[in-house]
Each structure stands twice: as structure tokens, then as C-alpha cells.
Amino acid sequence: MSERHRDELVRSEATRQRATFLELFLDLVFVFALTRISARVIDDFTDGQRGVYAGLGQALLLFLALWAVWSLTVWSTSWLDPEAPIVQTVIVMTMVGSMTMAVAVPDGFGARAPLFAITYVSLQIGRVIYFHVAGHGRPDPRQTSRVLFWFGLSAPLWVIGGLADEGTVRGPLWTIAVLIDYTGLLLGWPTPRIGAQRIGGPMIAAEHLAERYQQFLLIAIGEAIFVIGLAFSGSEFHADQTVGFLLALATTVLFWRIYFHVAGGLLDAAVSRSRSADRLATDMAFTHLIMIAGIVLSGVGFELFVTEPLGHLPAAWLIAILGGPVLFLVGRSALEYQVFARVSRSRIAGLLTLGLLTPVTLHLTPLAAGAAAAVVLLGVAAADTRRSRRHPPETATPPY
CATH class of the missing domain: 1.20.1410 (I/LWEQ domain)
Known part of the structure; x- marks a missing residue:
């Protein structure tokens, strides 16, 4: 891999530091997502069908999944050039996936749990694979391996929890899955043989x-x-x-x-x-x-x-x-x-x-x-x- 090809994706000194309009467009999806989370919690306090504490726990898991999607996107665009076509495509993929997750939030622990979980897993893994394939492994193939290793650990828990008929199973499985995802984010996805490295490392803008x-x-x-x-x-x-x-x-x-x-x-x-x-x-x-x-x-x-x-x-x-x-x-x-x-x-x-x-x-x-x-x-x-x-x-x- 040549340095020239690597630099086609990594931010340079001349890259604009301000958020692009496409990134701001992505934020509009999360405005909607937050309204769905908020409306769900309000129902728990006033309707009481799920119970306040159970409802808060469920809303928290859904919120944490959405925040993980947004955070990973932000770190990527603070390391890579958001004007690059490959990066823009990933942002659009994130918009579509996040919007799908957001519309599933009101019944995210009920009938729409499979939609929420499968969309989350598909988005987190799919955009990493797309980026690796479209970018021909640039700029760091080891980072792809790290992220896929950790999402591979949590993905079965998300999917099984989403497809489970028994709601009491879903909560524990998704809780473990969230803990795995956030542990990876916090520690830089430490992986056997290749170690840990947070996205962008010292090159973050x-x-x-x-x-x-x-x-x-x-x-x-x-x-x-x-x-x-x-x-x-x-x-x-x-x-x-x-x-x-x-x-x-x-x-x-x-x-x-x-x-x-x-x-x-x-x-x-x-x-x-x-x-x-x-x-x-x-x-x-x-x-x-x-x-x-x-x-x-x-x-x-x-x-x-x-x-x-x-x-x-x-x-x-x-x-x-x-x-x-x-x-x-x-x-x-x-x-x-x-x-x-x-x-x-x-x-x-x-x-x-x-x-x-x-x-x-x-x-x-x-x-x-x-x-x-x-x-x-x-x-x-x-x-x-x-x-x-x-x-x-x-x-x-x-x-x-």
C-alpha cells in the first residue's frame, strides 16, 4: 500500500475542519431518533404499561445503540476526509440505517425488536466491510479486523435477542451486547495478535x-x-x-x-x-x-x-x-x-x-x-x- 493511496482517504492539513453539510444532514436523523426515545420514556412515566424502571432500562439500551452508531461515524469522519466519495457513501448508509432504527424505537423491545437489532448489526458490520472493500484495505486493514472482531462478539447477542419470543431474554442479551460494544469503543478494540488502536489514533482532527x-x-x-x-x-x-x-x-x-x-x-x-x-x-x-x-x-x-x-x-x-x-x-x-x-x-x-x-x-x-x-x-x-x-x-x- 503506497502512502499516496493512503492519503487519499486520511485527512490532510488542508482538509476543512468544519462539519460538512452531509454530516449535518445525518444529524437530522438523530434529532428524530431522540424524539422517539423521549416519547417512549414519557409514555413509561404516564402510561405505565411497561413500568417506569423497565421502560427506562429498555430506552437506555436503544439510546446506547444509536449513540454507538453516531460516535463511530464521528470518529471516522474526524480521521478520514468526509469529502471522499467512499466516506460520503458510508455516511449515507448510516443515515438510512439510523433512520430505520429510529422508527423502530417506539416498539423496539416488542414487535420491532428484530428490525432494530438486525439493522444495527447490519449497519455496524456492513459499513466496515464496505469501507474495507471499496477502499481496497485503506488506510488501515488492521483496524477493520479489530472492529469486526468485536462486533462479531456482540452481533449474535443482538440478533438472538431481537428474534427471541420471550421479552425477558432480550434485555439481558442486549445488555451484554452493549457492554461488549462499549468496551471495544473505550479500549480501542484490543484484538489478539494485532493489539488495540482507537480509530484515527493521534491523527484525529x-x-x-x-x-x-x-x-x-x-x-x-x-x-x-x-x-x-x-x-x-x-x-x-x-x-x-x-x-x-x-x-x-x-x-x-x-x-x-x-x-x-x-x-x-x-x-x-x-x-x-x-x-x-x-x-x-x-x-x-x-x-x-x-x-x-x-x-x-x-x-x-x-x-x-x-x-x-x-x-x-x-x-x-x-x-x-x-x-x-x-x-x-x-x-x-x-x-x-x-x-x-x-x-x-x-x-x-x-x-x-x-x-x-x-x-x-x-x-x-x-x-x-x-x-x-x-x-x-x-x-x-x-x-x-x-x-x-x-x-x-x-x-x-x-x-x-
């Missing part, structure tokens, strides 16, 4: 990767706004519902503010300056996964306190109303450590306060519980503002 993480987090906030608008537009526009609507919108603004305050805007600098850029980029994928899950779960909470602001507050609703902000702050704290090798006290204080509020909010209305969560987030954002005014602008100092 930091600016592109950072922008893609930022864009997906904004997609999650946009999905929450969609849920808020849908809930309020279907309400009676009573005063309490209007307050819930405004409170939910304010909370999304706080998510945006807390995320992008300093650390969220320095992802590219952190990856560029890291001594282990591929490891840091992988770890950032997991922190964004946690934050996005928190925002989606918060969106469910918005639906609950906008539609029934002064009604009875079931204890399970606090999983969404308080648990969503908790997940967001956990992920944001981890991101801050990845960028600055430290965690602000305001993040820790916010998490402790939300934990202490849990037994208190059990005796409040859904709207009051949502307001309590918003006040905590407001306190974190205010602490960030005070810190910025008292200290000079920070630069990224990743811990590794």
Missing part, C-alpha cells in the same frame, strides 16, 4: 471532533425544546402551565450556558494539547453521552411538569425532574476535568444540593420540583460567572 460533540449536545437541547413546545401547545394555556413552559425554557438556557461556559468551548484545544489525544477524545464521547442522556431525561421532566404542574407528584417522576439535571452535571463535571484537570466546587455543590432536595421535593408539586432543579442550575451558572470575573481567561490543560 481535534477541531472537527469537538464541533461534532458540541453540535450533538445542541441537538439534545433542541429536542428538549421540541418536547416543551409540544407539551405546551397541547395544554389549556392555564397560568400554571404557562409558568411551567417558561421554567422549562429557562432550564434549557441554563443547560446551554453551563455547558459552553469555558470548558465546552475549549474541547478542540484540549484534544490538541493532550498527550493522548485519542484517549481524551474517547473519554469525551462518554461524558457527552452522560450529558445528552441527562438533557433528554430532563425533557421528559419538562413534559411532566408542563402538562400537570400542580398535580400529584409520583416519586418516580423525580427520576426525570431531578435525575436529568444530575446526569447533566455529572457529565459536565467530568468534561471540566478532561479540559482543565480540575472540577469546580459549584458543580459538586450543585450535585449535593440536588441529592439533598430529593426527599424534600417528594412533598411538592411537579412544578415546584422543576423550579427547585432550575434554581440549582441557576446557582451553578451564577458561580461560573463570578469565577470568570475574578480570574483571567483559562487555557485548556488536559490531565493526560
